[in-house]
Amino acid sequence: MPEDKLLRPNRDVGIIGYGAYIPRYRLPASEVARIWKGENFKGPPGEKAVAGLDEDVITMSIEASRNALARAAIDPTEIRAVWVGSESHPYAVKPTSTVVAEAIGAVPNTLAADWQFACKAGTEAMQAAIGFVGSGMAEVALSVGMDKAQGRPGGALEYTAGAGGAAYLIGTADRSLVTIEASYSFTTDTPDFFRRANEKYPEHGERFTGEPAYFKHVTAAADEIMQSSGLKAEDFAFAVFHQPNAKFPTRVARSLGFIPEQLKPGLLVPMIGNTYAGSALVGLTAILDIARPDERILMVSYGSGAGSDSFIFKTTENLIHRRELAPATLEYISRRTEIDYATYARYRGKLVSK
Amino acid sequence: MEISRHWRLAKQRYALVGEVCPNCEHKIFPPRDICPDCGEEAQDLYQFSGRGEVYSYTQVQQAPTGFEEYAPYTVALIKLEEGPMLTAQLTDMGKRPVSIGMPVEMVTRKLRSDGERGMLIYGYKFRPAIAS
Numbered sequence: 001m002p003e004d005k006l007l008r009p010n011r012d013v014g015i016i017g018y019g020a021y022i023p024r025y026r027l028p029a030s031e032v033a034r035i036w037k038g039e040n041f042k043g044p045p046g047e048k049a050v051a052g053l054d055e056d057v058i059t060m061s062i063e064a065s066r067n068a069l070a071r072a073a074i075d076p077t078e079i080r081a082v083w084v085g086s087e088s089h090p091y092a093v094k095p096t097s098t099v100v101a102e103a104i105g106a107v108p109n110t111l112a113a114d115w116q117f118a119c120k121a122g123t124e125a126m127q128a129a130i131g132f133v134g135s136g137m138a139e140v141a142l143s144v145g146m147d148k149a150q151g152r153p154g155g156a157l158e159y160t161a162g163a164g165g166a167a168y169l170i171g172t173a174d175r176s177l178v179t180i181e182a183s184y185s186f187t188t189d190t191p192d193f194f195r196r197a198n199e200k201y202p203e204h205g206e207r208f209t210g211e212p213a214y215f216k217h218v219t220a221a222a223d224e225i226m227q228s229s230g231l232k233a234e235d236f237a238f239a240v241f242h243q244p245n246a247k248f249p250t251r252v253a254r255s256l257g258f259i260p261e262q263l264k265p266g267l268l269v270p271m272i273g274n275t276y277a278g279s280a281l282v283g284l285t286a287i288l289d290i291a292r293p294d295e296r297i298l299m300v301s302y303g304s305g306a307g308s309d310s311f312i313f314k315t316t317e318n319l320i321h322r323r324e325l326a327p328a329t330l331e332y333i334s335r336r337t338e339i340d341y342a343t344y345a346r347y348r349g350k351l352v353s354k
Numbered sequence: 355m356e357i358s359r360h361w362r363l364a365k366q367r368y369a370l371v372g373e374v375c376p377n378c379e380h381k382i383f384p385p386r387d388i389c390p391d392c393g394e395e396a397q398d399l400y401q402f403s404g405r406g407e408v409y410s411y412t413q414v415q416q417a418p419t420g421f422e423e424y425a426p427y428t429v430a431l432i433k434l435e436e437g438p439m440l441t442a443q444l445t446d447m448g449k450r451p452v453s454i455g456m457p458v459e460m461v462t463r464k465l466r467s468d469g470e471r472g473m474l475i476y477g478y479k480f481r482p483a484i485a486s
Contacts, residue, residue, distance in 0.1 A: 024446055053424055054445055054463040058476060062368075062462045090474055099476060103368035103462050105401075327484045335484065337448035 004228030007127065007183045009134020014176025015168050015313070016074070016140065017322075019067025020285035021060045022164035022272050022332040025050040027344045029159040035341045036154040046246070048162035048273025050339060051148045053347055055163070056090045061146045062103045064167035067326035068142070069104060071177065072169045076105035079169070080138035082112045083128060085121025085277045086165075087195070087202075088148045089114050100144070118193060119242055120303025121145060121277040122165065127183055127309055129170040140171045147276035152201035153350060160245055160269065164332075165278020166285045177319040178288065181296075181312040182229050186221040193304035204304075210248070213306050218242065218252050221308035222300050226256075229312055233257030237295035240266030240283035242302035244274045252300075265290055271333050277303075284313075286329040293317045356468070360475055367477035368462050372438070374400035381436040404460030405483065406434040411444070411452050420466040428452055432480050446481035457483040 026047045033043025051060065061084050069076055082101040089096045097112035115121040115128075122145015129141035146165030151157030173179045192213035195202035205213070218241055226232065233239075239258045241249035246269050253263045266283035275282055280301040287297055297313040345351050365371045372383035375396035380389050382396055389396040411430035414421075421427075428444040430452065444452060445463055458480040465477045 024448060052446060052463075054443075054465070054479065056464055056474075058474070059461070059463050094473075099368075102364055103476070105369065331484060335448075 005184060005224055006228050007130070007185065009130055010136060011134055012173035012179065013130050013133045013170055014173045014179040014316075016171035016176050017068040017070070017072025017169035018177070018285055018288055019064040019069075019071065019167045019326055020164070020282050020329040020332060021064035021067070021146070021166070022049050022282065022329070023051040023055055023060065024332075024335045024337050025052060025339050025343075025347065026336050027339055027341070031341050031344075032159050044159050044245070046160075046270035046273070047338075048160055049164050049275070050344055050347055051163040056148055057084070057086045057088050057146045058090055058096050058099045060148070060163070060165060061096060061100045061144045061167065064146065064165060065100055065104050065142060065144060068167040068169045070326040071322045072140075072171070073322070073325070074140060074169070077109065078140045079104075079106040079142050080110050081129060081132055081141035082106055082110055083115055083125035083142065084144040084146065085115035085117070085123070085125040086145070086147050087116060087118055087121065087276055088150060089116075106142070117307065118304040119244070119274075119276045119279055120301040120307060120309055122281045123299070123301035123309040123311070124303070126168055126170065126281075126311070127185060129168070130180060130183055133170050133172065140169055143168050143170060145277040145279075145281040147278050149274060149276040150195070150201050153345075155201070157202070157204065160274040162273025162275045164272055164275040164282055166281040168281070175318075176316060177322050178297075178313045178315050181314055182225055183309065183311045184221055184225040184228070185307060185309045186217055186224065187307035188217070190217075190304075190306035192306055209244075209304070213304065214242070214244070214248050214302050215252060217306050217308040218300050218302050219255065221310035222252075222256050222298065225310040225312060226298070231296070231312070233259075233262070235296055236262060236298050237291065238262050238265060238287045239298040240280055240287060241300050242280045242308075243267060243269040243283060244279070246270055268329070268333070282329065288315070288319060289323060289328040289330065291315045291319065293320060357473060360473065370402040370404055370460055370478055372400050372402055374398050381434075381438060383434065383438040383440060402434055402436055402460075404478075406432045406458055406460075406480070408444075408452060408454055408456045408458060409433040409439060410454060420468075424466075430458075430480065432458060443479045444481065445479040450482060459483045
C-alpha cells in the first residue's frame with residue numbers, strides 16, 4: 001500500500017470527450033419567493049434551469065452524451081460502459097443507461113447501469129470509468145451526471161433545484177483532451193439529506209447540511225488529493241465544487257486557499273441552479289470550454305449521505321480544437337426563456353388534471 | 355400494450371437511423387428495405403445528421419389520446435438535409451414563432467407515456483438549430 005490514499009489505475013487515463021446539457025427554461029428565485037413568501041420578500045438571487053415537458057434524465061443524458069461523442073470523434077461501438085448517475089431516473093426499475101446506450105449507438109457490447117449517490121452519482125460513475133479503463137478492461141467508458149432535481153413546493157430547495165448535467169467519455173491518456181492526474185473518494189454515514197422510496201421530494205437537515213456534511217467531506221477530499229499530489233491552490237488554474245448554492249462552494253474554496261478568479265468560470269449555480277448529480281460536472285464543462293493547454297483543474301463533488309470525490313485534471317493541446325465540435329456550456333445557458341411559477345408547476349408535473 | 359411495436363421502432367425513433375440504397379445512394383427514412391427511387395433492395399443502415407428545415411407546419415390544439423398534456427404544440431414537415439421528408443413535433447420553441455425554412459435539428463425527447471404504469475416512449479423531435 002502506498003503512503004497516500006489516492007486511487008491509482010494501472011495505466012494513465014483521461015477525458016477524451018465531454019458534453020454539457022442545460023434545458024432552456026429559467027425560473028428566477030424571486031418568482032418562487034413571490035408565490036410562497038409574498039411580493040415584498042427579498043428571496044435569494046439568481047435563477048434555475050427548468051426542463052421542458054418532454055425532457056427527463058434520459059433525454060438530457062442523450063444530448064450531453066452526443067456532445068461528448070462529437071468532441072471525442074470516436075465510433076460509439078468503442079464505448080464499453082454507459083453509466084448514468086442521477087437522483088431522478090425516470091423509471092424506478094429499467095435502467096436510464098439502456099435507453100441512452102441505444103440512442104447513441106453503443107449497444108449491444110456494453111455494460112449499462114444507473115448510479116445513485118445523491119449529488120455525487122455522476123462523479124462516482126466517473127471514478128468507476130477511470131478504474132474500468134485504467135485496468136485495461138475497456139478502452140472507452142461513458143459516465144454521465146444528470147438531474148431534473150426535486151424540491152418540495154415552498155421548501156428551501158425549490159429556489160435552486162435545477163435541471164441539467166454533463167457527460168464524459170473516459171479513455172486512455174494518449175488520446176485525451178484532459179488527462180486525469182489523480183482521484184480520491186471520501187465517504188461516511190451522514191444523513192444530511194435523503195429521499196425515502198416512493199417519496200416525491202427529499203428531506204434535508206437544515207443547518208446540518210453545512211459543517212458535518214458539505215464542508216467536512218469536500219474539505220477532506222480536497223485536502224487529501226492536494227497534499228498527496230504535493231500541490232497547493234496556486235498550482236491550479238481553476239477549481240470547481242459541488243454547488244447547492246453560491247455560498248457553500250465560495251466559502252470552501254476560500255478556506256482551501258483559492259481566489260475568486262479560479263472559482264468563477266465553473267460557478268454556474270446563480271444561472272442554472274443546483275443540478276444535483278450534474279452540478280460539479282457541468283461546472284467542469286464550462287471550465288473546459290475556456291481553459292488553455294497545460295492548466296490544472298481541481299474538481300470536488302459532494303453527495304449527501306455522504307461523500308466527496310476529488311479529481312485533478314490537466315488540459316492538453318487536443319482540447320483547444322476539439323471543443324469547437326459541440327455547443328459550449330454558455331451557449332446552452334444563453335438559450336434562455338424565462339417562465340413564471342404557473343408554467344414551472346406545469347412543466348414539473350405538479351398540476352394534476354384527473 | 356404496444357411494447358413490441360415501440361421496441362421495434364427504437365433505432366429509427368431515437369436516433370434517425372434510416373437506410374441508404376447501395377445502387378443509387380438514395381437516403382431512405384423511415385427505413386422500408388426497398389429503394390423508393392430505383393426499386394432495388396436497400397437494407398444498409400444510414401445515420402442521418404439530424405439537420406433539416408421546416409417545410410410546413412401546423413398547430414395542434416386538440417391533441418390525440420396520450421398527447422393531451424403537451425397541447426398546444428406544433429407539428430411540422432421537416433425536410434432533412436439528406437433529402438427525405440418526415441413529420442415531427444417541434445420543441446424548445448420558447449417564444450419564437452415558427453417559420454417555413456427555419457433551420458432545425460433533431461433531439462431525442464419523450465413523446466408520451468403509456469399511462470401511469472406503462473412504458474415511457476422516446477423519439478425524435480426537432481428544435482431551432484443551436485448556433486455552433
